[in-house]
Amino acid sequence: MTAPLIEQLVVDYIARLERAASTLPPGDRADLIEEIREHIDTAKEAGAVSDEAGMRTLLDRLGEPEAIVASARDDTAPRPDRQLSAFVENPVGPASPWGGLEIATVILLGLGAVVIPILGPLVGLILLWSSSQWTRRQKRIGTAITVLPTLLGVVLSVLLFLPT
Amino acid sequence: MNMAIGGLFILLALSAIGPVLAAAYLAFALRRS
Numbered sequence: 001m002t003a004p005l006i007e008q009l010v011v012d013y014i015a016r017l018e019r020a021a022s023t024l025p026p027g028d029r030a031d032l033i034e035e036i037r038e039h040i041d042t043a044k045e046a047g048a049v050s051d052e053a054g055m056r057t058l059l060d061r062l063g064e065p066e067a068i069v070a071s072a073r074d075d076t077a078p079r080p081d082r083q084l085s086a087f088v089e090n091p092v093g094p095a096s097p098w099g100g101l102e103i104a105t106v107i108l109l110g111l112g113a114v115v116i117p118i119l120g121p122l123v124g125l126i127l128l129w130s131s132s133q134w135t136r137r138q139k140r141i142g143t144a145i146t147v148l149p150t151l152l153g154v155v156l157s158v159l160l161f162l163p164t
Numbered sequence: 165m166n167m168a169i170g171g172l173f174i175l176l177a178l179s180a181i182g183p184v185l186a187a188a189y190l191a192f193a194l195r196r197s
Contacts, residue, residue, distance in 0.1 A: 024185030097194050113180045121183035128190065138193045147185040149182030153178030 006055045008038055017065035024073065026097055032072050036062065045131040049113045105131060109146065121146055 017036060021029040040049075040058065049055045052054065105127040112120020128134065128142055 017197065021179075100169045100193060102190075106191050108191070109183040113183035113187075117176065117179060121179075121186075124183065124187075134190060142186045142190045142192045143192075145189055147184045148184035150175075150179040153175040156178070157171035160174070161167040163197060 005052050006049065009052065009055050009059060010152045013040075013059050013062075013065065014138045018063045020069040021072075024069065027135050030137075031133065032068070034135070034137075037067070059099065099131075099133065101127055101131045102133050111143075 014033065014037065017033055018029075024032065037093065039062065043049050043058050049058050105124050108120050108124030112124055123145055125146060128139055128158055134142070
């Protein structure tokens with residue numbers, strides 16, 4: 001009976017966090033929620049939360065979701081590069097996740113690979129990791145999809161065509 | 165000589181496919197967010 005109750009506390013807490021974080025950029029929002037989830041999971045796996053009271057204590061220690069979001073916003077707001085890129089991307093306010101940085105990333109990766117081999121995708125990857133619109137997981141997957149076929153090409157070329 | 169050109173061709177083709185797929189994936193991911 002306790003386990004579903006503990007789970008319900010987590011679900012309610014994450015739902016409040018998602019609501020409070022709706023004003024953050026999608027990438028920052030997903031990262032923040034993922035981080036809090038991991039924190040709760042780690043505490044559960046370590047046996048630190050065995051009953052409802054333990055979970056309530058853990059959530060109290062984490063703080064109010066609104067306070068966590070406010071703190072995350074304070075962490076991101078003063079960074080001048082973020083402010084500048086947010087202004088360049090969306091001078092009239094937040095709406096579409098597509099800013100100049102994101103468009104340049106997709107063009108450099110997509111067309112850059114054909115027009116400017118190696119250098120185009122390389123700059124594309126740098127822009128990808130500078131953007132706050134993609135989550136860290138999406139950035140890792142994007143980088144892997146970019147790099148792995150190239151590595152495969154190097155291995156195949158060496159194995160099949162290097163004179164022995 | 166032909167072997168070297170074949171190797172270079174595979175290398176170029178595979179190194180172009182990855183970034184194109186990555187661009188498609190990232191565009192799709194951003195559209196869904």
